[in-house]
Amino acid sequence: MALQHYNKESFDKSLSEGKLMMVDFWANWCGPCRMLGPVIEQLASQYEGKAEVGKVDVDEQGELAMRYGVMSIPTVIFFKNGKEIDRKVGVMPAGAFTQVLDQNL
Amino acid sequence: MTYDLIVLGSGPAGLSAAVTARGRNKSVLVIGNRWQDSPLARAERIDNYLGMPGLTGVEMLEAFQRHAQEMGVEMVTGKVLSIMEWEGFHLTVGSQIYQGSALILAPGVVRQAKFPGEEQYLGRGVSYCATCDGMLYRNKPVAVVGRSKDAPHEAAYLKSIGCQVVYVAPKRPEELAEDIPFIQAAKLAVKGEQTVTALEADGADIPVNGVFILREAVAPGDLLPGLTFQDGAIQVDRSMATSVPGVFAAGDVTGAPLQVSKAVGEGLIAALSACEYLDRRGAN
Numbered sequence: 339m340a341l342q343h344y345n346k347e348s349f350d351k352s353l354s355e356g357k358l359m360m361v362d363f364w365a366n367w368c369g370p371c372r373m374l375g376p377v378i379e380q381l382a383s384q385y386e387g388k389a390e391v392g393k394v395d396v397d398e399q400g401e402l403a404m405r406y407g408v409m410s411i412p413t414v415i416f417f418k419n420g421k422e423i424d425r426k427v428g429v430m431p432a433g434a435f436t437q438v439l440d441q442n443l
Numbered sequence: 444m445t446y447d448l449i450v451l452g453s454g455p456a457g458l459s460a461a462v463t464a465r466g467r468n469k470s471v472l473v474i475g476n477r478w479q480d481s482p483l484a485r486a487e488r489i490d491n492y493l494g495m496p497g498l499t500g501v502e503m504l505e506a507f508q509r510h511a512q513e514m515g516v517e518m519v520t521g522k523v524l525s526i527m528e529w530e531g532f533h534l535t536v537g538s539q540i541y542q543g544s545a546l547i548l549a550p551g552v553v554r555q556a557k558f559p560g561e562e563q564y565l566g567r568g569v570s571y572c573a574t575c576d577g578m579l580y581r582n583k584p585v586a587v588v589g590r591s592k593d594a595p596h597e598a599a600y601l602k603s604i605g606c607q608v609v610y611v612a613p614k615r616p617e618e619l620a621e622d623i624p625f626i627q628a629a630k631l632a633v634k635g636e637q638t639v640t641a642l643e644a645d646g647a648d649i650p651v652n653g654v655f656i657l658r659e660a661v662a663p664g665d666l667l668p669g670l671t672f673q674d675g676a677i678q679v680d681r682s683m684a685t686s687v688p689g690v691f692a693a694g695d696v697t698g699a700p701l702q703v704s705k706a707v708g709e710g711l712i713a714a715l716s717a718c719e720y721l722d723r724r725g726a727n
Contacts, residue, residue: 367575367578369535369536369537369538369574370525372538373527373535377527397578407637409567409568409570410565410566410567410576410579413566427567
């Protein structure tokens with residue numbers, strides 16, 4: 339249950355709590371997104387209790403994707419204190435994500 | 444699907460590597476464009492391949508293909524969109540994912556030069572993957588920069604999901620659907636503010652939100668950011684090892700001379716090195 343699957347309500351709730359979040363915008367039709375999936379899941383367990391790791395399906399949650407101007411997937415956006423602090427577009431090695439998380443713990 | 448070795452490229456270097464690795468009993472997947480689209484297929488006559496002068500490029504490629512198939516090499520036709528290092532290597536081709544423990548890069552000569560603005564707006568309007576990102580541009584104007592055989596097909600896909608597509612290329616491809624507007628232009632630049640606002644084509648701005656740049660292959664440096672290059676070629680040592688552990692390279696991608704026998708020889712070395720890497724890894 340470490341990995342969150344956000345809808346608009348649950349996403350906004352986490353955002354308003356100001357926690358450190360790493361959010362993967364993805365869709366099932368996107369091969370690179372599915373490839374990144376297991377990495378995101380692993381990071382969700384690895385950072386459990388320290389950061390909230392979750393996914394937003396841009397097909398189901400188009401409004402969230404539009405709000406953050408997601409124009410290419412996968413896009414991973416980091417939030418802290420309710421604000422975007424960084425984003426990574428495209429497939430990246432796990433280290434690119436852990437670096438941002440570790441700097442903001 | 445998991446393989447011992449994945450080879451990018453179905454030309455002489457890639458197939459030589461694949462045949463060699465099969466000879467060492469490794470499972471091998473070759474991912475490449477149709478062999479008919481290889482630059483070698485256009486060669487009318489090859490006279491410097493030892494012992495068999497006078498073959499056409501097509502005859503040579505057919506023989507190489509047949510050999511690889513007889514050796515049990517598996518093949519997939521398509522373009523590798525992304526590579527991820529994680530428990531070996533994961534690769535995506537369209538919406539399919541393949542996994543391999545070692546990798547040989549043998550894609551041939553891949554144009555590395557980018558259009559002005561392309562890098563800057565990548566992910567902010569510039570995309571290399573119509574299947575991935577098309578849905579995010581529904582009802583919006585997009586340009587398809589067609590530089591590959593399958594680009595007209597991708598343009599039709601984008602149109603079918605509701606994008607307003609303009610196709611831009613130096614020459615109208617025969618396969619392009621008649622209801623997709625075509626603009627003939629060779630000199631291109633991506634323009635924008637926060638995100639893409641236009642594609643400049645031979646001096647005239649086409650207002651668009653998205654630019655899909657579709658080339659025959661994604662450049663190896665974009666697929667694997669850890670690779671080092673020298674004079675535009677992937678840097679390798681005598682064992683054809685690149686700067687990324689577990690990744691080897693062979694053929695035109697490592698530089699001149701761009702000759703079949705050089706590619707075949709390098710493919711063999713790369714495969715032997717990859718097998719050694721796999722055996723060492725398996726032993727640990």
